[in-house]
Structure formats: structure tokens, C-alpha cells
Amino acid sequence: MTDTPLLAVEDLTTTFKTDAGLLTAVGGIDFDIYEGETVCIVGESGSGKTVASESITRLVPSPPGEVTGSVEFRDLETVRELADAFPKAVFEVAEDGAAEDRGRPVDDGQFVVVEQRRNGEITRGYVDLARTPDKALRRVRGGDIAHVFQNPQDALNHCYTVGWQIVEAVQMHEDVSKGEARQRAIELLNDVGIPNAAARLDDYPHEFSGGQKQRVMIAMALVTNPDLLIADEPTTALDVTVQAQILKLLSELQEEYGMGILFITHDLGVVAEVADRVVVMYAGKVMERGTVYEIFEQPSHPYTRALLECLPGGGRAAAGIGGSLPDPTDPTEGCRFAERCEYAVDDCFVGGQPEEATLTDDHSVSCVYYHEGRDASVITGDDTTPAASGGTADD
Ligand SMILES: Nc1ncnc2c1ncn2[C@@H]1O[C@H](COP(=O)(O)OP(=O)(O)OP(=O)(O)O)[C@@H](O)[C@H]1O
Numbered sequence: 001m002t003d004t005p006l007l008a009v010e011d012l013t014t015t016f017k018t019d020a021g022l023l024t025a026v027g028g029i030d031f032d033i034y035e036g037e038t039v040c041i042v043g044e045s046g047s048g049k050t051v052a053s054e055s056i057t058r059l060v061p062s063p064p065g066e067v068t069g070s071v072e073f074r075d076l077e078t079v080r081e082l083a084d085a086f087p088k089a090v091f092e093v094a095e096d097g098a099a100e101d102r103g104r105p106v107d108d109g110q111f112v113v114v115e116q117r118r119n120g121e122i123t124r125g126y127v128d129l130a131r132t133p134d135k136a137l138r139r140v141r142g143g144d145i146a147h148v149f150q151n152p153q154d155a156l157n158h159c160y161t162v163g164w165q166i167v168e169a170v171q172m173h174e175d176v177s178k179g180e181a182r183q184r185a186i187e188l189l190n191d192v193g194i195p196n197a198a199a200r201l202d203d204y205p206h207e208f209s210g211g212q213k214q215r216v217m218i219a220m221a222l223v224t225n226p227d228l229l230i231a232d233e234p235t236t237a238l239d240v241t242v243q244a245q246i247l248k249l250l251s252e253l254q255e256e257y258g259m260g261i262l263f264i265t266h267d268l269g270v271v272a273e274v275a276d277r278v279v280v281m282y283a284g285k286v287m288e289r290g291t292v293y294e295i296f297e298q299p300s301h302p303y304t305r306a307l308l309e310c311l312p313g314g315g316r317a318a319a320g321i322g323g324s325l326p327d328p329t330d331p332t333e334g335c336r337f338a339e340r341c342e343y344a345v346d347d348c349f350v351g352g353q354p355e356e357a358t359l360t361d362d363h364s365v366s367c368v369y370y371h372e373g374r375d376a377s378v379i380t381g382d383d384t385t386p387a388a389s390g391g392t393a394d395d
């Protein structure tokens with residue numbers, strides 16, 4: 001693992017203009033994903049997980065949507081490739097770290113690449129996805145960054161054979177003959193565990209089971225050998241056995257292709273299976289983040305703890321958390337979870353979402369109880385709760 005993340009997201013904010021007013025689906029969140037790791041965003045329905053993941057490549061409909069914040073894609077190979085192959089606005093990073101615009105004005109086909117060169121060779125850099133215009137961004141979507149969605153039937157065209165669709169995707173990406181593309185399609189179907197791949201190429205989507213369709217979708221996502229795969233509830237529509245098979249497949253493919261995965265799910269059982277690190281999201285904000293081990297062993301935000309108690313066998317397995325998400329067009333003043341939180345005190349209703357308090361290098365929590373002068377053991381029931389740092393009680 002390198003020390004630069006593959007994807008670095010900062011202050012990602014996505015709003016929609018609706019009849020009820022401006023809806024804030026994602027309220028300014030940060031996260032990063034390193035090469036070869038799986039980061040899970042978990043939270044209840046409506047938390048903004050899908051919108052957050054789709055905002056990375058600005059897949060959200062605009063209008064009514066508007067995405068702001070910084071999204072840096074730091075795969076060096078991609079940076080080098082784009083810097084050489086495409087018209088672009090280049091921001092060269094000087095020795096002192098300040099970016100200086102060396103490019104022409106950005107037009108719709110240009111990427112915004114920030115690069116640092118030594119002896120003419122790019123040594124560091126990133127593609128600035130947030131400032132890259134739509135037309136260029138389309139090359140990244142389904143290219144270096146690929147998506148797999150919950151319902152494969154929505155994404156597969158039922159009028160064409162599966163082989164035709166994969167061949168089409170291969171030829172869109174690579175300059176190869178039909179025969180070569182077909183061969184590649186067979187390899188891909190093999191890779192995702194479709195038996196008899198060569199023969200299945202000429203079948204139509206409806207001839208595949210739900211699980212197989214999802215395998216086909218994963219094969220299509222792999223056509224471009226992506227650095228980052230964004231998988232949004234890819235197994236939610238499948239029965240439990242098939243779900244387990246697909247999760248296993250994804251982890252095998254991750255190893256084989258060396259890609260980072262952003263995995264979106266509302267299911268903590270799935271998180272336990274696939275995640276290296278976890279971002280717990282609620283009503284457009286990050287409540288807690290940590291390694292999968294920390295989230296399950298030292299859950300620190302009342303929301304995370306409530307989610308865990310909702311797992312089969314947990315204290316709230318039958319009842320659920322109780323209450324519902326705040327109105328996203330009129331978010332609460334303080335912590336988004338305050339209204340449903342059994343530990344909420346006056347401070348929780350003012351001053352915005354609390355600054356994340358750092359528990360360990362990887363683990364932080366956005367809750368006033370972890371700020372100076374408060375005792376978080378009320379929540380964790382644990383006197384050994386590590387002393388938090390990084391936040392203060394009055395921010
Ligand atoms: N195109 C849109 N126009 C207006 N509001 C939208 C749009 N897309 C999403 N939203 C709103 O954004 C909020 C976040 O939705 P999102 O789909 O990201 O939630 P989620 O966490 O993925 O939920 P689920 O687990 O049900 O998929 C919701 O309030 C939703 O109604």
C-alpha cells in the first residue's frame with residue numbers, strides 16, 4: 001500500500017433543487033480510498049450513500065443536482081496517460097507546493113490534471129475530477145472508475161445478447177478486432193465465474209439468473225481494468241447464498257485486478273464480510289469512520305452502536321432504531337442524529353455536525369461526547385474508552 005490514496009474526497013456536497021426547497025443529500029463529507037482496499041459506506045436508506053458515490057464522477061442528474069467539493073484521482077499511471085494523450089489544462093505544482101496554471105482555458109473535452117514533474121517526468125499528480133468538465137469526465141466513468149449497480153436488469157439491454165454488449169464495451173475502450181473483443185469477452189465471463197462462457201455469449205440477459213446477471217455486470221465493469229470499482233448495493237437484490245458468492249467473487253477479482261473498491265451498503269453483515277475500512281453515514285454526514293475491526297469492536301457513535309444493535313441477535317433486532325431521518329430540505333441545526341439519539345444533550349442540537357474527534361489514526365467520531373469535558377463512557381459503557389483528541393466542545 002502506498003501512502004497516497006487512490007481517491008481523495010474532501011468536503012463533497014451534493015444538493016438538489018426540489019419543489020420542497022433545496023435538498024442537501026450529501027452535506028460535506030471527506031473520505032479516501034487506497035489502492036487495493038475496500039472502503040464501505042454504510043448507513044440507513046436515504047443517508048446519501050448512493051448520491052455520495054455517484055457524485056465522485058458527477059453521475060447525479062444535473063440539474064436538479066449540484067456537486068461541489070474536491071475529488072482527486074491520484075493514480076499516477078492515469079495521470080501520466082491523460083497528461084500525454086489529451087488536451088488538458090495542466091496545473092503544474094511548483095517546488096513550494098503551490099499549483100500554477102500552465103494550461104489553456106478548460107474546454108469541455110479537457111481534463112484538469114495537476115502534476116509535478118522532475119526532469120520532465122511526472123512524479124506526482126492527480127486528476128482533478130471536481131474541476132474536469134462533463135465530456136471529459138465521461139471517459140473516466142466506466143473507464144478508470146467503474147460502477148456496478150444494484151439492479152443489473154436496469155443496466156443490461158434486454159434486446160442484445162450479453163456477448164454483443166461486452167464486445168461493444170471492449171471495442172469502445174480498446175482498438176481491437178471483433179474476434180479479439182469476443183475472445184476478451186469470453187475471458188471476462190470466465191473470470192466472473194460464468195460456466196461455459198463461450199457458449200453463453202450468444203444468450204440474452206433474460207436467459208441468465210439474477211446472480212449471473214450481476215456477474216455479467218461485473219464483467220462489463222472490468223472491461224476497462226478500472227483502478228476503482230464503485231459497487232452500490234450490488235448484492236441487495238440477490239438471495240443470501242448468491243450474495244455470498246458475489247461478495248467472494250468481488251474479493252477475488254480485487255486481488256487479481258488490484259483495484260480499490262468503494263462498496264455501498266445498508267447491511268452491516270455485508271460490511272463485516274468485505275470492508276477494510278468503514279465510513280458510517282447518516283443524513284448526509286459522516287458519523288464515524290474506522291477500520292472494520294474498530295467499527296465492530298469499538299463502535300463509538302450512538303448511531304453506529306444503534307445500527308449494530310439492529311443486527312440479528314442484537315438488542316434492537318426487532319424494534320429498529322426508532323424515529324426517522326431528518327427532513328433533508330430542513331436539516332437539524334446540530335448533529336444530524338440528535339433527534340433520534342438517546343444520549344442527546346442540549347449541545348447536540350446546536351453548532352452544526354460536531355467536528356470529528358480522533359480516537360486512533362484510522363478511527364474518528366463526530367459526536368460531542370468525544371469532545372473535551374465530556375465522558376463518552378456514558379455511550380460505550382466502557383471506562384477504557386480512549387481519550388479523544390482533535391475536537392473541542394464548542395466548535
Ligand atoms: N435526483 C434526485 N432529486 C432529488 N432528491 C434526490 C435525488 N436523488 C436522491 N435524492 C435524495 O437524496 C437523499 C439521499 O439519497 P440516496 O439515494 O443517496 O440515499 P441512500 O443512502 O443511497 O439510500 P438507499 O439505501 O435507500 O439506497 C434522499 O433524501 C433522496 O430522496
Ligand code: NI
Binds near residue numbers: 049050051232
Ligand atoms: Ni442507495
